[in-house]
Amino acid sequence: MTAVVGADPGVVGPYLATVLADDRWREVDVDLIAAGMSNLTYVVTPRGGPESDAVILRRPPTGAVLATAHDMVREHKVISALGDTAVPVPRTLHLCTDTEVLGAPFYVMERVVGVHVVDALPAGFADTPEERRALGDGLVDVLTDLHAVDPAAVGLGDFGRPEGFLARQVRRWTTQWEATRDTDRPDLDALAARLAATVPETRRTGIVHGDYRMDNCLLDPEVPGRVRAVLDWEMSTLGDPLTDLGMLFVYWPEAGEERKVALSPVTTLPGFPTRLEVAERYAARSGTDLGDLSWYVGFAYFKFASILAGIVARNAAGAMAGKDATGYAEKIGPCVELGRAALEDGAV
Numbered sequence: 001m002t003a004v005v006g007a008d009p010g011v012v013g014p015y016l017a018t019v020l021a022d023d024r025w026r027e028v029d030v031d032l033i034a035a036g037m038s039n040l041t042y043v044v045t046p047r048g049g050p051e052s053d054a055v056i057l058r059r060p061p062t063g064a065v066l067a068t069a070h071d072m073v074r075e076h077k078v079i080s081a082l083g084d085t086a087v088p089v090p091r092t093l094h095l096c097t098d099t100e101v102l103g104a105p106f107y108v109m110e111r112v113v114g115v116h117v118v119d120a121l122p123a124g125f126a127d128t129p130e131e132r133r134a135l136g137d138g139l140v141d142v143l144t145d146l147h148a149v150d151p152a153a154v155g156l157g158d159f160g161r162p163e164g165f166l167a168r169q170v171r172r173w174t175t176q177w178e179a180t181r182d183t184d185r186p187d188l189d190a191l192a193a194r195l196a197a198t199v200p201e202t203r204r205t206g207i208v209h210g211d212y213r214m215d216n217c218l219l220d221p222e223v224p225g226r227v228r229a230v231l232d233w234e235m236s237t238l239g240d241p242l243t244d245l246g247m248l249f250v251y252w253p254e255a256g257e258e259r260k261v262a263l264s265p266v267t268t269l270p271g272f273p274t275r276l277e278v279a280e281r282y283a284a285r286s287g288t289d290l291g292d293l294s295w296y297v298g299f300a301y302f303k304f305a306s307i308l309a310g311i312v313a314r315n316a317a318g319a320m321a322g323k324d325a326t327g328y329a330e331k332i333g334p335c336v337e338l339g340r341a342a343l344e345d346g347a348v
Contacts (some may be wrong), residue, residue, distance in 0.1 A: 006042075028044050115213075141247075210247075218231065293348055
């Protein structure tokens with residue numbers, strides 16, 4: 001039985017057989033999914049069993065991480081709480097907080113089968129502009145559904161501190177940038193200072209995903225506008241929902257733009273709504289005032305730059321378990337410039 005970094009099958013199998021009370025899990029195959037740059041995600045299948053029996057295991061990266069990052073207990077809690085809402089999430093199966101098992105807390109959830117779009121649409125999926133429009137609109141609608149959930153009604157009333165959320169977020173990501181500083185970046189420092197000095201008043205609070213984008217969703221292969229599951233809730237909390245909309249814009253390049261920070265060109269394809277159209281649909285569906293949207297976009301680019309710096313630092317420390325971080329350092333500077341443009345020029 002071959003050991004897998006972070007999730008040894010010889011440990012995972014017997015453990016799952018015990019906690020799930022099912023000997024089918026005594027021997028398992030474990031495969032690391034080659035997607036994502038933070039928490040590690042594995043497909044666990046009973047040895048000799050069909051793929052339909054597989055479950056997903058999530059754990060933090062191997063090696064040292066920041067104390068407040070990669071919190072499995074919080075991620076498990078929010079997914080479990082949203083299970084009966086309009087927000088599509090996988091069903092959680094087990095949470096392990098005993099670090100003696102895999103060296104870190106982890107949880108297990110059902111495997112949702114769907115289309116995972118990273119840098120291209122698969123052949124035969126959303127081939128027409130009308131289907132791509134439906135896909136873009138569907139992503140916006142799920143985000144508004146999330147922000148419409150009453151946290152207290154689903155047991156998440158204590159999931160975060162909405163008061164002072166935006167100022168605290170600027171401080172948090174400034175601290176993260178300083179903790180993972182790869183080189184001197186005065187423009188990034190200046191962006192952090194500008195954001196801290198211009199924090200807008202929060203008009204609405206709710207559940208914030210923290211990194212909502214197409215790549216963090218599984219899509220229905222038959223109905224392009226339907227999202228089967230929203231994944232990667234590690235940065236979720238209670239706060240200002242417009243931080244999610246700002247972050248979505250970071251991952252939403254438009255046709256004709258040359259954005260060196262873009263990780264995927266998918267939304268440049270004909271049919272996808274523009275960022276302005278995304279904002280208009282979100283505003284109409286949620287009733288939210290988007291007068292300060294440019295600040296949220298500027299903050300999103302700052303946050304993204306800090307995330308990239310963290311990835312670069314973890315990769316240098318050998319804590320990425322096979323993930324390829326090539327080219328991430330080169331995206332930080334353009335990210336900062338787009339953040340500056342949003343704050344000073346109102347560019348979104």
